[in-house]
Amino acid sequence: MEVPVWHHTVTGSGRPLVLLHGIGMSHAVWNPVTPYLRESRTVISFDVAGFGATPPLPKRVPPTAANLVDALTHSLREIGLADPVDVAGNSLGGAMALEAARRGIARSAVAISPIGLWEDASPPHVRYVFGALRFMATRAPRLVKAAVRPSLLRELLLAMPLSIGSRGMPATDAVRSVEDLAMARAFDATFAHTQAPFCGTGITVPLTVAFGGCDWILTRRARRRSALPLHTKWVEKPHWGHVPMWADPAGVAAFLAESTPI
Numbered sequence: 707m708e709v710p711v712w713h714h715t716v717t718g719s720g721r722p723l724v725l726l727h728g729i730g731m732s733h734a735v736w737n738p739v740t741p742y743l744r745e746s747r748t749v750i751s752f753d754v755a756g757f758g759a760t761p762p763l764p765k766r767v768p769p770t771a772a773n774l775v776d777a778l779t780h781s782l783r784e785i786g787l788a789d790p791v792d793v794a795g796n797s798l799g800g801a802m803a804l805e806a807a808r809r810g811i812a813r814s815a816v817a818i819s820p821i822g823l824w825e826d827a828s829p830p831h832v833r834y835v836f837g838a839l840r841f842m843a844t845r846a847p848r849l850v851k852a853a854v855r856p857s858l859l860r861e862l863l864l865a866m867p868l869s870i871g872s873r874g875m876p877a878t879d880a881v882r883s884v885e886d887l888a889m890a891r892a893f894d895a896t897f898a899h900t901q902a903p904f905c906g907t908g909i910t911v912p913l914t915v916a917f918g919g920c921d922w923i924l925t926r927r928a929r930r931r932s933a934l935p936l937h938t939k940w941v942e943k944p945h946w947g948h949v950p951m952w953a954d955p956a957g958v959a960a961f962l963a964e965s966t967p968i
Contacts, residue, residue, distance in 0.1 A: 712781040713759035714752045718744025721968050722791045724782070725751040726799030728819075728949060729896055730840065730887040732758030734879070735796065739951050742959030746968060752781065754799065756892020769896040771798075771822065771904070775805045782811070789813075790911075792966040796949055797821055797923075798900060800915075804934070807909045814912040816965045818958070819921050819948050822904035824928040832923055835867055836897070843888040854880035866922050869947025871954065879952060906934050914939045914965040918946025939965070 715733055717740055725736045733751035740749045755777050756762035756769060767773050782791065790813040795803035800820025807815035821828060842850050854860045860880050861873035872880075887893070906913075917929055919942055931940065943950065943957070951958050 709755065709763060709777045709780055710761060711784045712752045712755065712778065714750055714781070714785070716748065716750050718747050718749050720745075720747045722787055723747040723749050723962070723966060724778075724787075724791050724793045725749060726754060726778075726793065726795035726802050727751075727757070728795075728797030728799055729821075729900075730757065730836065730890045730893050731883065731949075732886045734758070734882055734886065735949060735951050737879070738955035739959045739962070742956055743962065746963070747966075750785070750787075752778065754778075754802070756896060757890050758886060762892040762895070768899045769892050770899045770902070771801045771805045774896075775802055775809060775811065778802065778806070779809075779811055792816075794818070794962050794966065795820070796951065798896065801900065801904060804904060804906050804909070804913070807911050807913055808906045810911070812911055814914075814966050815909075816914045816916070816962055818916050818946075818950070818961075819918065819924055820904075820915060821900060821924070821928075822902070823915075823924075823930045823933050824903055825930065826903065827901045829923075829925055829928055833897070835923065839867060840887060840890075840893055843884050847884060847888050850884050851881045854884060865947065868949040869918065869953040870920050870945070871947070871950075872952060875952040903930075904933055907932075909935050909938075912939075912965075913937065914941065916941040916943055916946070916961065918942070918948065918950055919944035920946060921948045923948040 800817030
């Protein structure tokens, strides 16, 4: 598969840690977290194909988790990371981290609110929540950007899709998240092609999965433990939402550091 190297940022020094974002987002979701990690890790934050500054996969290649990890593998090799590396991801990125672990590409994998751990498909409300956000971001971007600037409105609008505590998110980051969603060229195709349930019972590398107690996107029925091996470490963070990086950057960084030992 001929694909360009994914857009990415690199910061820090030490053993590499690859970070992957969720659908409709970009590497920017990790910006609040990386300052806590860069003293001990080389942190590589990618824009997944079709999001941020990375172009979509070729038209003939559907953006399944498996095909996205193929492209990620290519990018890792092109930037000189041929050996298994620690991979962490959120939502779509969490599913990719699990797929990387299944392939042996990951030295260890951490998945925060990963998609795919359901029986048949994502909970029905997910389509409507993200569909509405996508519609508003593309059809009324000025209105949505204005709405997320005040902290109270930002909390109300983003508590479900992102996390409670989003009022602490900088207004500039909130506006950037709207722009990322509006410009997400592969949003619809990626959503459609990542509904298949994941099975990773054969994974042998260290695996940690975390869900937030306030994650109202992926409810209990979307957290199927039987999809992963018995050695998987399951963690519940009571105050985290679906995308906790802005609400609790220090906590997310500490969790990643604990789950991917140097």
